[in-house]
Amino acid sequence: MLNLCAVHKSRGVGSQRYSLVIPALALRAGEQVAIVGPSGCGKSTLLDLLALVLAPDQVGQFEFHQQDIGGLWRADQQSALAALRSRHLGYVLQTGGLLGFLDVRGNIALPRQLLGLEDDGSVARLAEQLGISDQMGKPPAALSVGQRQRVSCARALAHAPQLVLADEPTASLDPLNAERVMQALLDRAREQRAACVIATHDEPLARASGLPVRRISCRRDADGGVTATLGEAC
Amino acid sequence: MRIALVASLAWQDYRRDAWLSACSVLALAAVIAPLLVLFGLKFGLVSSLTERLETDPATREIIPLGGGRFSSALIEQLGQRSDVSFAIPRTRQIAATAQVGARVLEMLPTAAGDPLLDGLPIPKGLDQIVLSHTAAERLAARPGDLLEARFARQVAGRVEEQRTRVQVLAVLPLEAFPRDGLFADLALLEAAEDYRDGGAVPALGWPGDEMSAVEQRVYPAFRLYARSLADVEPLRVYFAGQNLLVSTQANTIAQVQSLSRNLSIVFWIIAGLALAGAFAAMLAGALAAVARKRRELSVLRLLGFSTAALLLFVMVQALYSAGIAAVLSAGLYGLAETGLNRLFVQVPGEHASHLLARHYGVALVAVLGVSAVAAACGGWRVARIQASEGIRDV
Ligand SMILES: Nc1ncnc2c1ncn2[C@@H]1O[C@H](COP(=O)(O)OP(=O)(O)OP(=O)(O)O)[C@@H](O)[C@H]1O
Ligand SMILES: [Mg+2]
Numbered sequence: 001m002l003n004l005c006a007v008h009k010s011r012g013v014g015s016q017r018y019s020l021v022i023p024a025l026a027l028r029a030g031e032q033v034a035i036v037g038p039s040g041c042g043k044s045t046l047l048d049l050l051a052l053v054l055a056p057d058q059v060g061q062f063e064f065h066q067q068d069i070g071g072l073w074r075a076d077q078q079s080a081l082a083a084l085r086s087r088h089l090g091y092v093l094q095t096g097g098l099l100g101f102l103d104v105r106g107n108i109a110l111p112r113q114l115l116g117l118e119d120d121g122s123v124a125r126l127a128e129q130l131g132i133s134d135q136m137g138k139p140p141a142a143l144s145v146g147q148r149q150r151v152s153c154a155r156a157l158a159h160a161p162q163l164v165l166a167d168e169p170t171a172s173l174d175p176l177n178a179e180r181v182m183q184a185l186l187d188r189a190r191e192q193r194a195a196c197v198i199a200t201h202d203e204p205l206a207r208a209s210g211l212p213v214r215r216i217s218c219r220r221d222a223d224g225g226v227t228a229t230l231g232e233a234c
Numbered sequence: 235m236r237i238a239l240v241a242s243l244a245w246q247d248y249r250r251d252a253w254l255s256a257c258s259v260l261a262l263a264a265v266i267a268p269l270l271v272l273f274g275l276k277f278g279l280v281s282s283l284t285e286r287l288e289t290d291p292a293t294r295e296i297i298p299l300g301g302g303r304f305s306s307a308l309i310e311q312l313g314q315r316s317d318v319s320f321a322i323p324r325t326r327q328i329a330a331t332a333q334v335g336a337r338v339l340e341m342l343p344t345a346a347g348d349p350l351l352d353g354l355p356i357p358k359g360l361d362q363i364v365l366s367h368t369a370a371e372r373l374a375a376r377p378g379d380l381l382e383a384r385f386a387r388q389v390a391g392r393v394e395e396q397r398t399r400v401q402v403l404a405v406l407p408l409e410a411f412p413r414d415g416l417f418a419d420l421a422l423l424e425a426a427e428d429y430r431d432g433g434a435v436p437a438l439g440w441p442g443d444e445m446s447a448v449e450q451r452v453y454p455a456f457r458l459y460a461r462s463l464a465d466v467e468p469l470r471v472y473f474a475g476q477n478l479l480v481s482t483q484a485n486t487i488a489q490v491q492s493l494s495r496n497l498s499i500v501f502w503i504i505a506g507l508a509l510a511g512a513f514a515a516m517l518a519g520a521l522a523a524v525a526r527k528r529r530e531l532s533v534l535r536l537l538g539f540s541t542a543a544l545l546l547f548v549m550v551q552a553l554y555s556a557g558i559a560a561v562l563s564a565g566l567y568g569l570a571e572t573g574l575n576r577l578f579v580q581v582p583g584e585h586a587s588h589l590l591a592r593h594y595g596v597a598l599v600a601v602l603g604v605s606a607v608a609a610a611c612g613g614w615r616v617a618r619i620q621a622s623e624g625i626r627d628v
Binding site: 051082083098111113 | 247250530533535536538539541622625
């Protein structure tokens with residue numbers, strides 16, 4: 001379903017250069033993986049690439065849902081990419097990424113509305129599972145950071161996407177809630193047979209949740225720039 | 235992407251930014267409302283002036299100068315021209331007066347279609363008349379009264395006089411004819427003309443010489459009214475071509491028309507400059523909105539909004555501002571109209587400031603159109619918004 005091979009992305013130049021190398025990454029439907037690494041190593045960059053919002057520089061192979069993503073980026077097919085994102089992707093942003101002009105319910109329901117899907121009760125069910133049922137009428141600004149992240153998780157799952165990406169979904173939560181939210185996220189993804197990529201710096205939590213862990217390792221190059229490489233599962 | 239959903243999302247964002255939205259509405263209303271007032275004044279004053287000209291038949295009257303020789307057939311022909319609303323022969327000066335009571339009244343021929351007698355009964359035959367306002371006042375006569383009209387002549391140094399009873403059918407309003415006058419069927423004037431020429435008038439039983447019936451009557455002048463203001467000048471030119479000097483109000487009409495044209499030009503220059511300014515303001519507003527909403531717009535992009543949908547999002551918000559500003563401006567104009575119409579002294583039925591429903595319609599369409607175009611130009615930058623830029627800081 002998702003298949004990457006020799007994908008490169010560089011940002012900045014000279015000693016400010018940062019390069020991410022993905023030698024290989026393949027995910028089948030329902031497969032789940034955790035990406036770990038220290039802050040600044042490129043977890044968010046990797047997820048942005050997978051979320052089809054960041055254009056890769058070099059592509060050996062980048063296939064998602066039988067589509068050649070590298071080709072779409074080269075041809076600047078923004079609307080095709082947007083359509084893929086809208087239908088098949090759920091992305092929990094590190095910073096929440098909620099829309100301030102919609103209340104919690106509106107935010108969670110929006111991906112379904114954009115696809116023209118009826119509300120089948122999944123919005124309320126997700127809110128229940130993620131413990132935000134009593135926050136539904138509030139604007140995001142009136143939520144705690146942890147609550148915002150849970151709303152963001154609910155939004156990423158609402159339209160039953162095939163690929164769920166989550167960037168530090170539990171970073172702002174206490175250990176108990178962190179485990180609960182991580183479990184809810186993984187359970188729902190499993191239910192929907194969605195592939196799941198979770199970036200976290202909390203390796204023990206990832207392992208406790210039974211996820212295979214892949215590490216991003218950084219190395220400083222001769223020119224002062226940094227090259228980060230996605231390692232194999234360990 | 236469904237338009238209704240985009241419009242509803244845009245509305246919710248617009249409402250949350252209520253303060254900024256109110257600012258853009260006020261900025262627009264600050265341009266539109268004064269323009270409406272300006273146009274209302276222009277339209278009100280000009281249409282008052284032209285209405286005044288149009289409702290006063292005297293403006294459309296064409297008066298032949300100097301004596302002519304016209305047959306009744308020729309005058310009838312004139313009356314049938316499409317640019318003439320009414321034409322009737324006038325008898326000679328000799329038959330231009332009648333003595334009624336102690337007063338000498340000017341006599342004018344009239345017939346159906348006379349614009350001076352608009353809406354009043356038309357006197358027919360030899361025994362019906364319509365009095366002017368001042369004449370009726372002086373004679374203390376009212377519609378229905380019977381009066382005695384006297385006609386005097388000198389025959390071989392002897393003064394003779396005949397009288398006939400006439401009924402007052404109606405009294406003209408003051409503004410229709412300001413002098414002492416009497417309107418009657420042409421037959422009564424012709425009778426007076428014949429009698430003063432020394433002839434007999436068998437219809438009234440007045441004695442005198444037998445008038446030869448063979449000779450066709452010749453009239454020295456006529457009463458003639460153009461159909462509309464615009465017909466006055468062409469008729470003047472026509473009569474000049476016939477070697478007939480006429481007096482018209484063509485100058486006054488031309489003055490009002492050129493005043494109206496010049497006021498229109500002034501208005502459109504001001505409106506054009508103001509609209510260009512409003513366009514620039516809206517363009518800047520749209521650019522600022524795109525910059526301000528960059529994070530939200532990039533999240534919408536992440537969720538799958540196409541460029542067209544993002545552009546629509548920005549344009550719909552500009553249309554909301556334009557619509558609200560248009561309604562607000564119409565309200566402000568309504569207040570100004572009431573004030574201005576009270577401020578300017580005026581004749582009843584006329585307005586210093588006045589707008590028609592279609593003016594509001596045109597203003598609304600223009601404001602919406604200009605806003606949409608300005609927002610589209612300014613909002614074009616949304617095409618360059620990448621989801622990856624904004625989502626890092628929301
Ligand atoms: N727009 C950009 N231009 C240049 N460099 C960037 C840009 N965005 C990120 N970087 C660099 O890319 C590297 C990876 O950033 P990224 O946000 O992916 O890290 P991360 O692993 O998600 O870190 P964290 O755990 O703190 O979220 C960082 O060194 C950052 O400085
Ligand atoms: Mg990150």
